[in-house]
Amino acid sequence: MTERRSGEGQPERTLALLWRNHRKSTADKEPTVLRGRGAGRRPSLDVNGVVAAAIRLADTQGLAAASMGGVAKELDVGTMTLYTYVPSKEELLDLMVDQVLGERELPGPGAPRPHDWREQVEIYSDQTRAMFLRHPWLSQVSTIRPPVGPSMLAGREYLLSALLEIGLTPRGTNLAALAITTYVDSAAGLEAESELIEQSTGQTNDAWWYERNDLWETYFDVDQHPAMTAIWNANGYQGTTRDAATESYRYGLDRLLDGIQATALES
C-alpha cells in the first residue's frame, strides 16, 4: 500500500523546512526565523540529522522502521523530541523524499548535456531508476501531492528542458513530460518494490510463482486462456521475472519516446 500524507497543517512551515529557509535574495524583511539565536536550551539535533537517520533506517530496514519511535531510538533521544524539529510524520516523509530526489545527478540550466533529447531523457530515466533501487521505500510513498522542494522542482525543470528542444507546443511539452514521469516513476517504482519484497520476504519472485504451481494444475483452464497458452507454448515468458522487468521497462520507455518523437516530426 501507499503511505498517505493527508493534510499538512501549515504550508509555510513545510515550505520553510523543505527549502531550509533559503529564500531567494529579495528584500528579506523577515528576520530569518532560524533557530540557535538568543536564549533557550541548545538543540542537540538538527533537521538534516533527523532526515538522514530516517532515510538510513528506511533504506536498511524498510519504511516501517522509520517510525517516530524508531528514528528517535536511532538518534538516542525521546520520541517526542523529534517534534521539536519536524511538525509531524508527514512532513518528515516529505523531507525524506525531497532529500533523495536530490541525489539524482541531473545537469542544471547551462550545464553540459548530450545533444540528443532522447539521451537527455535517458539520463533522467537512469538516475530516477537508480534512485528507486537505492531507496525502494520510495515506491510506497504517494507523490500526488509531492514535496514542493528544490529537488523535486529541479527534476521537473530538467525533464522539461530536455523536451523543449524538440519543438512541441508548450502544452504538448508539458503533456509529454507528464507522460514520461508517470511511466518512469511508476515502472522504476515497481522494479524497486519487486526487489524490496524479495529482500524482505527472503523469497524470489520466481520462487513465489513456483509455490503457486497448483494454479496451473488445479484451476487454470486452457480453453479460457488461449492467448496466454499460445504465448507460453511459444516461450514468450522465457527468462526470470527480474530480467523481464528490466527488459519491459526499457521497451515501454523506448516505445513511448518513439510515439512522442513521431508527433514532433509531424509538425
Add this chain to the structure above:
Amino acid sequence: MTERRSGEGQPERTLALLWRNHRKSTADKEPTVLRGRGAGRRPSLDVNGVVAAAIRLADTQGLAAASMGGVAKELDVGTMTLYTYVPSKEELLDLMVDQVLGERELPGPGAPRPHDWREQVEIYSDQTRAMFLRHPWLSQVSTIRPPVGPSMLAGREYLLSALLEIGLTPRGTNLAALAITTYVDSAAGLEAESELIEQSTGQTNDAWWYERNDLWETYFDVDQHPAMTAIWNANGYQGTTRDAATESYRYGLDRLLDGIQATALES
C-alpha cells in the same frame, strides 16, 4: 503509501479461496473440502459476505476503514470471528482486489469485440480506469505479487489476446502487454488517488497548490528554472489539475500505442 502484503502462509489455501474452490473438471479426488457439511456449529457468514463488506467500507470510508475490527463491526460479529473465513488481512485484501478486477467487462475468448486492436486496448484502458475510480483504494494496494485469481488472469488474457493479432513476436507481445498494463494501471491509479485525496481532505488539488503560493513568491528562482518559466509564460499549464490528468493519461497511452504499432509495421 502502498499496503504491503508480505508473506502468505499457505498458497494452497489462498488459491482455494480466490477460486472459491472451482477446480477444473478433472478427477476431483479431493472430497471438495467445502464448509457446511457434517457436524459442527452453523456458520453465520460466508466469504463473499466478508469480502463485500470490506469493499463497501473501503469504497465509502477509505481503505483504513476496512480493518479487521471495522469489517467485523459492519457485520455485527466479534473481530476474531472473521478469522474463521479468512486466514489473515492479507488474504482478505487479495480477495477484495480480485473481486473488483472482475467488475471489468472484458470480452472473453470467442466473444464479439472490435476489429481494431487499438480499440480493444481502449476497452481495457477504459474499464480499468473506471474500476480505479470506483474503488480508489486500489491505488494503495501493491500488485507486485498480485492475487492469482480468475479475474486477474482474465484481464491479462484479454490484453494479450488483443495484442496477439498485430503480429509481434511472442516475446514482443508479452513486453507490449507489460508496458501497457504498467502505464494504464499506474496512470489510472494516480488519477484515482488524486480524487481520493481531494475527497478525504476536502481540498481540491488546485486549492492545495494555491495554498503553496508562497513557493513562487519566496523560494522559486526563475534563473534556475528557465524551462518551467517559459512553459508557464506560454500558458502551457493552463486548465485545472484534474483536466491535465485526464488529458495526460490519454496522451501518454496514445503515444505508447503509436510506438508499439510502429514496431509492428517494421516487420
Add this chain to the structure above:
DNA sequence: CTGATTTCCGTAAGGTATACGAGAATTGCA
C-alpha cells in the same frame, strides 16, 4: 540571580493485527 525562552521527553489515549483458548452450537452415533 531572575525571567524569558527553548529544548527535552514521560505519560496517556486511541488506533492497528492476531495468537491463544474457552465456550457455544450442531450433528451423528451408540
Add this chain to the structure above:
DNA sequence: TGCAATTCTCGTATACCTTACGGAAATCAG
C-alpha cells in the same frame, strides 16, 4: 437419550503505531 466429535464464536492480551499535553531542564540577557 446421552455423549463425543466437530465447527464456529469471540474476549483477552500483546506489541506496535502517532501525537496532545504539560512539566522539567538548560541557556542567555540583563
